[in-house]
Every structure is written in C-alpha cells, then in structure tokens.
Amino acid sequence: MALIPRFSVLGLALAILFLAASLTPSLIPRDPVLQGVLGGVVMALGYLATRIVEGIWWLADMPVPRGRPRQVVLGLLSLGALAALGLALRYSHVWQNDLRARMGVEPTSGGHLVQVLLVAVAVFAVLHTLGRLVAAFSRIVRARLYRVMPRRRADVLGFLLVGLALFVLTRDGLLDRTINALDSTFETAQALFDTAPPAPAEARIPGSPASLVDWKAMGQPGRDFVTGGPDAAAIAAFTGRPARDPLRVYVGRANADTPQERAELALAELIRLGAFDRKVLIVTSPTGTGWMDPGSHDPVEYMHGGDIATVAVQYSYMQSPFALVFETRTGLDQAAATVSTIHDYWRGLPPGTRPRLYIHGLSLGAWSSMYATNLFHLVNDPIDGAFWAGPPFPSDFWNRVQTARREDSPWVQPVIRDGSLIRYAARDDDGSAGAAEWGPMRIVFLQYPSDAIVFFDPLSTLRAPVWMREPPGDGVSPYLRFMPIVTQLQLALDMALATTVPGGYGHSYYAQDYIGPWVAVTAPEGWTEADTVRLKAHCDNGFKNGCSNR
Incomplete structure (x- = not known):
C-alpha cells in the first residue's frame, strides 16, 4: 500500500x-x-x-x-x-x-x-x-x-x-x-452500594430504615429525586395555605432483578407511605440514566399543595441516546410492568377514595410510558390523563396521534380534532388556544420544533420530512433546506447535541414550559392564571434545578 x-x-x-x-x-x-x-x-x-x-x-x-x-x-x-x-x-x-x-x-x-x-x-x-x-x-x-x-x-x-x-x-x-x-x-457514576451517601432518617423518604427500598441500591438519580423537591413548608410559603410533604418513590435498577419485581417493590413502598390516600398519583418513567427532571416534578407539587405522590422505576444506567439504541426493550418492559402493576391495584380501590392517576415521562421515559399506557388502561377504568415531554420519534402512540392531525395544522404542533382529548404544547404555549373544553381524560404532548429527537425521520434519507415542507417553527432557521443523505446525517448529529442548547429549544425542556401543561392535565383545585404566572416566576428565580432550593 x-x-x-x-x-x-x-x-x-x-x-x-x-x-x-x-x-x-x-x-x-x-x-x-x-x-x-x-x-x-x-x-x-x-x-x-x-x-x-x-x-x-x-x-x-x-x-x-x-x-x-x-x-x-x-x-x-x-x-x-x-x-x-x-x-x-x-x-x-x-x-x-x-x-x-x-x-x-x-x-x-x-x-x-x-x-x-x-x-x-x-x-x-x-x-x-x-x-x-x-x-x-x-x-x-x-x-x-x-x-x-x-x-x-x-x-x-x-x-x-x-x-x-x-x-x-x-x-x-x-x-x-x-x-x-x-x-x-x-x-459507577450512580454511586451504588459502598459509595452511597448516608441514608435519610425520615420514614417518609424511600431508602430510610423504615423503607422497603434499599438506599444503597437506589442509585444517585433516585436518591436525588426522593430527597429533592419542595417540602410542606416551601409549598405553604408559596401558596399561603397549609400544605403536605409530597411523597416521592423511586426504585433503582439494582433494587430487584426483574422488571416485575421492581414494579411490585414500588407498589409496596407506595402502600407503606399511604400514597393512595393522596389526591394525585403520578406514575412516571425516567430518562435512560434514571434521571428525573426537577423542572417537571417540582411545579406540580406546588400546584396540589403537596397532596401528591410520584413513583418511578429505573430501567437503565445509560444516557438516553445509548439506551434508545441498545436497551430499548428494557425500558418498554419496565414501564409496562410498572404501569400495569400500579394501575391494577388502583382500579381495585373505591372510585370515590382513590387518587387521580396520571402517566408522565420525558424523552425516552415518554416513549416507554406511552408504550405502557395501552388501550386496556384507557378503556376499562381509565387513567385521568397523561403528560409526555419530548417524545422520541420511534414512539408508536405519538406517531399515530401525529398522523391524525388536522390538515390545516403544522406537524410540529398539530391540532387533534377539537382538542378536548389531546393537545400539544410548546415554548410559552400550553396548547389551550382555540381548543374545546376538556373531556374526562386529558393528554398533553410538549415538544419544541427544534428538537431532532422528536422530529428525526429515519425514512427521510431521500425525501424531506413533513415538517421541513412547512414554514419553520419556533427556533428553526428559515435557511434550513433539505438535502438527500446529508440532512439525515445532520439531524442524527442534532439528536446527539439536542440537550446542549438553552432551555426552550432542542431537547432542553425546562420548568416554565412544564407548568402550563401540568395545570391543563391535572386541573389543580382553586388554581388561577395568576397562580401560573407566580409559579413561573418562582421557578425562574435562581434555583439551580427545578423550583426548589433543597
């Protein structure tokens, strides 16, 4: 040579x-x-x-x-x-x-x-x-x-x-x-077992001596989640009314061997804490590493005066792009086991005493929780609603909803019939404009037009995806043009870089844009538009993550 x-x-x-x-x-x-x-x-x-x-x-x-x-x-x-x-x-x-x-x-x-x-x-x-x-x-x-x-x-x-x-x-x-x-x-980065910090003493926190969940096996994302967020004092200071300490349950991948065992452990911990006596119960699926976005979970706890419980189960240690490629089945199986196990217990409770049940997920967590929210959960004793942020492009449920959009609405923020069941939110837009009154179930998708993880199209190697044949959305350059093969590679790199931009663009979802959809989906009692404005200002008041300085 x-x-x-x-x-x-x-x-x-x-x-x-x-x-x-x-x-x-x-x-x-x-x-x-x-x-x-x-x-x-x-x-x-x-x-x-x-x-x-x-x-x-x-x-x-x-x-x-x-x-x-x-x-x-x-x-x-x-x-x-x-x-x-x-x-x-x-x-x-x-x-x-x-x-x-x-x-x-x-x-x-x-x-x-x-x-x-x-x-x-x-x-x-x-x-x-x-x-x-x-x-x-x-x-x-x-x-x-x-x-x-x-x-x-x-x-x-x-x-x-x-x-x-x-x-x-x-x-x-x-x-x-x-x-x-x-x-x-x-x-290793999750600080499991020997490298774990000391366990909390409060019985209401998973991982404590009274808990069924082993603190050392929970992993760092789970420990951050269950010990973070606003407490009753912070919520009461904001609302001016008495509040409760929110309940947060997290089961790490190392806490049990199989998806079903982890789901059953999560349910047992919810029962121990009295989570089914709260007004609101949110079953959420974390991102690939197990991370839970404080910007999503802190605001909804303020809205409901802390009378809320949230549960999540980890399925991977990898970053979401790697988990999406290499551990797809793992996330889907875990979400299906978690949602099914908790929903089956919830539906056996008297309808007048059980909490309102919602499904939530961000990014890969949105995909897995959508997969878990099948027709059996929607038709027979249905959940009260769902809120999914940044759904990845392979999500089957999301794709079916997208293709059902009204022809006069854009692909990046479609309108689904009269908006009484499904709405789309974006930056500074909760999706309520022009929509009919909500029906018995409420579903909201939050997605930014510049998010390649949402709008990547694997079939667009030689033809432009739908959204590139429409006027550019918020944050998208009008100079963007489709080029066979090259555009596909550009969007693939955009997916890898999607979280490197400021909040409100790409795949960087932040608290201010979670607030409107959470209000729409969960309908907090006595909540007003002025409360929404105050909470947005509160969450933008210098907190490092979410809306709490804990």
Whole structure:
C-alpha cells in the first residue's frame, strides 16, 4: 500500500460537495469540532459512494472516457465542487449565527471555519485510511482463495468473508465491549452500594430504615429525586395555605432483578407511605440514566399543595441516546410492568377514595410510558390523563396521534380534532388556544420544533420530512433546506447535541414550559392564571434545578 495513496478525482469532487452541504443550516448550533467531524464523515461517505459506483461501472464493462475529454470533465466537476464549497463557507457563518441568535447563543468567532476545515480533513484522512486497510485485507483474503477456486467465486466468497469478519468485530467485539464499558461507567457514576451517601432518617423518604427500598441500591438519580423537591413548608410559603410533604418513590435498577419485581417493590413502598390516600398519583418513567427532571416534578407539587405522590422505576444506567439504541426493550418492559402493576391495584380501590392517576415521562421515559399506557388502561377504568415531554420519534402512540392531525395544522404542533382529548404544547404555549373544553381524560404532548429527537425521520434519507415542507417553527432557521443523505446525517448529529442548547429549544425542556401543561392535565383545585404566572416566576428565580432550593 503506497504511503501517498492515489485518489479518485471524481470521488474527491463528490466528497467536497458533501462537505459543502454539511455546512448548511441544521436544528442545533455546532461548535467547530463537531461540525468538522460531521464534514469529515460525509466527505468519506461521498468518496465511498463514488468508488462503489466506479467499481460497478468497471465490473459492468461500461465505456470510460479517456484522454483530454476525461480531463476536461473532471476539471469542470472539481471547479464546480470547489465553488460550491466556497459559497458554503461564505454563508455558513451567516447561517450559524442566525440560528445562534434565535436560541440566545454566543455568535461564532472568526476562526470557526478554519477549525472546521482542519478537523474535517483529518477525519476524512482517518476514515480513508481505515477503508484502505479493509481493502488490503480483502485483497489478502481473495489471494488465498484464488489458490483453491476460480477467481469469480473467490471474489464473491472473499467479499462475504470480509463482511462477516467486520460484522463480528464490531457487533461481538468492539460494540459489546463498548456497551459493557458504558453500563459499567454509568453504574459507577450512580454511586451504588459502598459509595452511597448516608441514608435519610425520615420514614417518609424511600431508602430510610423504615423503607422497603434499599438506599444503597437506589442509585444517585433516585436518591436525588426522593430527597429533592419542595417540602410542606416551601409549598405553604408559596401558596399561603397549609400544605403536605409530597411523597416521592423511586426504585433503582439494582433494587430487584426483574422488571416485575421492581414494579411490585414500588407498589409496596407506595402502600407503606399511604400514597393512595393522596389526591394525585403520578406514575412516571425516567430518562435512560434514571434521571428525573426537577423542572417537571417540582411545579406540580406546588400546584396540589403537596397532596401528591410520584413513583418511578429505573430501567437503565445509560444516557438516553445509548439506551434508545441498545436497551430499548428494557425500558418498554419496565414501564409496562410498572404501569400495569400500579394501575391494577388502583382500579381495585373505591372510585370515590382513590387518587387521580396520571402517566408522565420525558424523552425516552415518554416513549416507554406511552408504550405502557395501552388501550386496556384507557378503556376499562381509565387513567385521568397523561403528560409526555419530548417524545422520541420511534414512539408508536405519538406517531399515530401525529398522523391524525388536522390538515390545516403544522406537524410540529398539530391540532387533534377539537382538542378536548389531546393537545400539544410548546415554548410559552400550553396548547389551550382555540381548543374545546376538556373531556374526562386529558393528554398533553410538549415538544419544541427544534428538537431532532422528536422530529428525526429515519425514512427521510431521500425525501424531506413533513415538517421541513412547512414554514419553520419556533427556533428553526428559515435557511434550513433539505438535502438527500446529508440532512439525515445532520439531524442524527442534532439528536446527539439536542440537550446542549438553552432551555426552550432542542431537547432542553425546562420548568416554565412544564407548568402550563401540568395545570391543563391535572386541573389543580382553586388554581388561577395568576397562580401560573407566580409559579413561573418562582421557578425562574435562581434555583439551580427545578423550583426548589433543597
């Protein structure tokens, strides 16, 4: 293999065109390193696509231009690609800063584009080298096979053997080790067992000596949840009325071996604490790591004067993007077991004495809790409502609701019939405008137009998704245009970066936008619009997380 490889000029031209396309606007502002990585990856894909087409062309024995005509064509293509890159570089600064201004992010500096180009070239060089190593390995395999079989048969078998080797290496080697390392790293970060802090003494807090839930096995997200949030004194100080200490129950993944055992442990702890004597009971599903967003749970406890219980069961230690890919079934199974177990007990209580029951989830928790809220829970002794924030794009229930929207409503914030059953909320919008009175059940989706985790479309490789064929939503750049393949890669990177933007954009959901939907779904007794305004101000008053300084 030559130290300085010969490149396909046509392949480089297409690679440059792909790099230019990667500089066009996306949903999330990019720093130069991530933008450069994306550019290098799409360059490699463009080059690879060209080499595959050239290989097929050669195998088909198609005519190939030679001499001066070939040089002229390649020269024109190269100049066109460089011109396109020049235009993209010129305007990318404008596109990036327009998007940053919409989200309140600092504008890019003058050296941004230089860094992007350097990183892109470096990534392309690495990927190209890896490709050449695979090609060299393929030649070695085929050379061995030539000794024992005809060339054509050896070529086909060699291709299959190399493909199988790469699959085994990535799937059963590198990928498995990566997953195990991720799980181990996240498990360590949760401070389980020997690294856990001292358990609480109060009997009303799960993990205490009186609790059925082992404090050390609960994990850090669960411990933060059950010891956080407003207490009775904080709620009374805000409302001016007597309040109760809210109940929070959390069962960690390490607290029991199976989803059903964890669900039954959660139910037993709810019963121990008297949670079914409260006015409101919320069954929520956490994000991939088990994190519970204080910005969602603190406000609803203020609304109901603390006469509320919330329960969650962990299913993973991974960050949501990894859990979405590698532990999808785990989250769905846990949510189904949790909702079914608690709902079955709740429905056996006298209707006049049991709490109102609501389902909630954020991100991957929204997907799993939607899956768990099946028709049996909605038809026979139904729940009182549900509130889901940032539902990931594969969510079946969400997709069915989206496609039932009124044709005159936008995809990013659709209207479902008269709005008496399902409403959509967004930044500074609780979804109530123009809707009919609520029916017996209330369901609200909260989603931001700039959230790629919600609006990614795996089928949009060659066609624009619905929302890109409509006027841009809040926080979305009007410069955003669909480009086959490249847009798909851009949105995939946007998903990974979706939580890096300020609250109210991307996948960064925050307390002020949870408040309106919670009021709509749970209908707090005696609550007014003035109370909503006060609570929004209270939750925006310098608290680090949520609406409590505990």
